[in-house]
Amino acid sequence: MSIKDKNILLGVSGSIAAYKAALLVRLFVKAGANVQVIMSEDATQFITPLTLSTLSKNPVYTKFIKNNAGEWVNHVELGLWADLMIIAPATGKTLSSLAHGYSDNLLVATYLSARCPVYIAPAMDLDMYLHPSQKRNLEILSSYGNHIIEPESGELASGLDGKGRLAEPENILEAVANFFKTASSWSDKKVLITAGPTHEAIDPVRFIGNHSSGKMGYALAEEALSRGATVHLVSGPTSLSIAHPNLKITKVQAAQEMYNAASEHFDDYDCMIYAAAVADYRPSTVATEKIKKKGADMQIAMTPNVDIALSLGKIKKPHQYAVGFALETENEALNAQSKLERKNFDCIVLNSLRTEGAGFQHDTNQVTLYFKSNKKLELELKSKREIAKDIFDAIEQSIHS
Numbered sequence: 001m002s003i004k005d006k007n008i009l010l011g012v013s014g015s016i017a018a019y020k021a022a023l024l025v026r027l028f029v030k031a032g033a034n035v036q037v038i039m040s041e042d043a044t045q046f047i048t049p050l051t052l053s054t055l056s057k058n059p060v061y062t063k064f065i066k067n068n069a070g071e072w073v074n075h076v077e078l079g080l081w082a083d084l085m086i087i088a089p090a091t092g093k094t095l096s097s098l099a100h101g102y103s104d105n106l107l108v109a110t111y112l113s114a115r116c117p118v119y120i121a122p123a124m125d126l127d128m129y130l131h132p133s134q135k136r137n138l139e140i141l142s143s144y145g146n147h148i149i150e151p152e153s154g155e156l157a158s159g160l161d162g163k164g165r166l167a168e169p170e171n172i173l174e175a176v177a178n179f180f181k182t183a184s185s186w187s188d189k190k191v192l193i194t195a196g197p198t199h200e201a202i203d204p205v206r207f208i209g210n211h212s213s214g215k216m217g218y219a220l221a222e223e224a225l226s227r228g229a230t231v232h233l234v235s236g237p238t239s240l241s242i243a244h245p246n247l248k249i250t251k252v253q254a255a256q257e258m259y260n261a262a263s264e265h266f267d268d269y270d271c272m273i274y275a276a277a278v279a280d281y282r283p284s285t286v287a288t289e290k291i292k293k294k295g296a297d298m299q300i301a302m303t304p305n306v307d308i309a310l311s312l313g314k315i316k317k318p319h320q321y322a323v324g325f326a327l328e329t330e331n332e333a334l335n336a337q338s339k340l341e342r343k344n345f346d347c348i349v350l351n352s353l354r355t356e357g358a359g360f361q362h363d364t365n366q367v368t369l370y371f372k373s374n375k376k377l378e379l380e381l382k383s384k385r386e387i388a389k390d391i392f393d394a395i396e397q398s399i400h401s
Helices: 016-030 049-056 075-081 092-100 106-113 126-130 132-143 169-182 215-226 255-263 308-313 332-342 384-400
Strands: 007-012 034-039 084-090 118-122 152-155 161-165 190-195 230-235 247-251 271-274 281-283 302-304 321-328 347-352 367-371 376-378
Touching (some): 007 075, 007 106, 016 169, 084 092, 084 106, 084 169, 092 106, 118 132, 118 169, 126 132, 190 215, 255 308, 321 332, 321 384, 332 367
Parallel strands (some): 007 034
Antiparallel strands (some): 152 161, 281 302, 347 367, 367 376
């Protein structure tokens, strides 16, 4: 089992489903993991800390102070110790606290300190789960990069029948095991990702650009890193930040700078993802001083920028896998498929500005993937972090098919 010797931090909140935590701890320990349990005080009303301590072979923490001597439970150390944190069950109250940073208990404070991947398994009654506030909390948590284990359907404690049951412990174990398996699936790969807009200078003050936020490219970089890849992120101007020992970031402004950075050591990359929104043209000349307003009209002579994906596509090697992005407003599928062939992509991701909540600036996206093999994959509107995961899953399947 891929979780052997992994450090698993299990958070248990106050739901009737907390009894399943005993089964989950037992499965983790049986699979060879080291398990540390944190419980909210409400959770102790449903299952005792003694039970989970006995099964985990570790003390269970419920408060910031762990004994009468006033010894502090260091939530920061707990967060750093874990290879993975999972909160199961996660009640509606806990989801809200996690989403908005209300660190009024040890469980949430530890979550906020954790640097490891976090899985969240909600459990609540049907109507609570369907309430817009909970849907929004889950969207927020997903946008932070957390992994959501969907609740299952069946008979609920209220007597209703529907979605809201905590996922069965065996299914949670499988999700965690699959994560660790995936976490090393790209450990021997080098990935180039371009992200964000380019700014083409008019003068020292003004530029020509676009509305790209870089969120999709950065989400793709995070996903590649989560799979063990070494990533070179070439980023245009954006307010986003990301840090990881396997990440190199090159910050650029203009298209030519992005091309120079992307083309350097190009042969070393196994996969290239061109997610940047690169300006097609730049001013033919850049004024050395701020251009003063002189009249009603102003004309700027423009010259074409280098087409980064097209240029690099001409020197792409058979073992390299290239993914392009297309943002279209008309003849969307036709234009995307034309770029797929013309730029020597193996896959192209089509964005449409016609879908509400997709495209520039949003935390969500809705895309369609077209492959050189003529396969087509349509993804529903979801967070860009989830879209990034789906794209990498599709790439893996395409490579191995």
